[in-house]
Amino acid sequence: MVAPRRAFLAAAGTALAGGVLAACGSSDDDSSGIATETGAEQSTAASADVAILNQALAVEQRSVAAYHAAAEHLPGARRVTAQRFEAQEREHADALAQAVMALGATPVSARDRYAIPSLDDPDAVVRFTMGIEQIAIAQYLDLIPKLSSQNLRGTFASILAVEAEQLAVLREQAGQEPVPDAFVRGAT
Amino acid sequence: MIAAPATRRDALRRAGGVALAASAAPLLVAVRDAFAAAGGDEEILLAALRLEQGLVVAYRTLAASGDLDARAAALARHFGDQEQQHLDVVSKQLQTLGGVVPSEPAPAVVKAGREALTGVHGQAALLAFAGALEQNAIAAYYVAQQALRRAEFLQTTAAIMANEGQHLAVLREALGRPPVPNAFETGQG
Numbered sequence: 189m190v191a192p193r194r195a196f197l198a199a200a201g202t203a204l205a206g207g208v209l210a211a212c213g214s215s216d217d218d219s220s221g222i223a224t225e226t227g228a229e230q231s232t233a234a235s236a237d238v239a240i241l242n243q244a245l246a247v248e249q250r251s252v253a254a255y256h257a258a259a260e261h262l263p264g265a266r267r268v269t270a271q272r273f274e275a276q277e278r279e280h281a282d283a284l285a286q287a288v289m290a291l292g293a294t295p296v297s298a299r300d301r302y303a304i305p306s307l308d309d310p311d312a313v314v315r316f317t318m319g320i321e322q323i324a325i326a327q328y329l330d331l332i333p334k335l336s337s338q339n340l341r342g343t344f345a346s347i348l349a350v351e352a353e354q355l356a357v358l359r360e361q362a363g364q365e366p367v368p369d370a371f372v373r374g375a376t
Numbered sequence: 377m378i379a380a381p382a383t384r385r386d387a388l389r390r391a392g393g394v395a396l397a398a399s400a401a402p403l404l405v406a407v408r409d410a411f412a413a414a415g416g417d418e419e420i421l422l423a424a425l426r427l428e429q430g431l432v433v434a435y436r437t438l439a440a441s442g443d444l445d446a447r448a449a450a451l452a453r454h455f456g457d458q459e460q461q462h463l464d465v466v467s468k469q470l471q472t473l474g475g476v477v478p479s480e481p482a483p484a485v486v487k488a489g490r491e492a493l494t495g496v497h498g499q500a501a502l503l504a505f506a507g508a509l510e511q512n513a514i515a516a517y518y519v520a521q522q523a524l525r526r527a528e529f530l531q532t533t534a535a536i537m538a539n540e541g542q543h544l545a546v547l548r549e550a551l552g553r554p555p556v557p558n559a560f561e562t563g564q565g
Contacts, residue, residue, distance in 0.1 A: 333527035
């Protein structure tokens, strides 16, 4: 999806130019106080956002690996779903990596291998991917308030919503109530 | 003001290809623009409260419409109950800021809800209307994520936005559409 990625990169590019705080709320900014931010403060905020972006990127890289492994162990429609979700996680990872680079930093690399449990039973595979989603959701909820960039907060929320949607689909595949809780908080 | 107001066409477009009556537009626009005039956390929470009141009314009306089969009616009740939980938590957070919680939905919202449903009939159209409501609510919360400041409010509204996304996924599936069509859920398109 092009538009959110553009917004993502626009936010990151603005940060790189040192103007990110003009468009994104640090904890005590307002529209009239932004001009008082020093270059050092802006740089610190951008560095913090880079670290958060890389943390989210690591989550997405793990999710890509998990869905890739899951797809290999699932038949039929469940495989198609896993492949679709893998592609979506890859889109998240690509956008996050590009945002890191737009801030002049280096994205974290995916690991050579991830700990994947034994995936012989299709139901166990789906439960495994549900666990991956629960962790991702909890991570995004934790990270959103830590971002200084308003645009990145919006983009993280748009990713969080997709992880939640994926979890609902997986729950349904597992024969569970797809939307059991009014507040989607994930689990660590 | 934190977002450009949506047009009626924008709001109706979010029904996902199912034609909705023009009568649905005022409520959809009200949901989409819930935070358009809000500035600061207290105003945004009050707007979120109004938004959730509207969703509660909409789902209760859908559930009682008689146009839904038993499964769809149960879904509407379930989602309405979850909107009520959002409303309760947002109300408590608003009170922590000293804000006054309105006990009833705004008359304009009730009126818009009643008028919206006068032109929407049949299960598919009603579910599409619910989907359009959810999509517009997500668009509103997406904007709110960029405007709120306090961490606890950001987390609460993000958790709500994610729940609305789940509602939307289930509604899409009920309409025979892919439940998660995009990698980013912004409430657009």
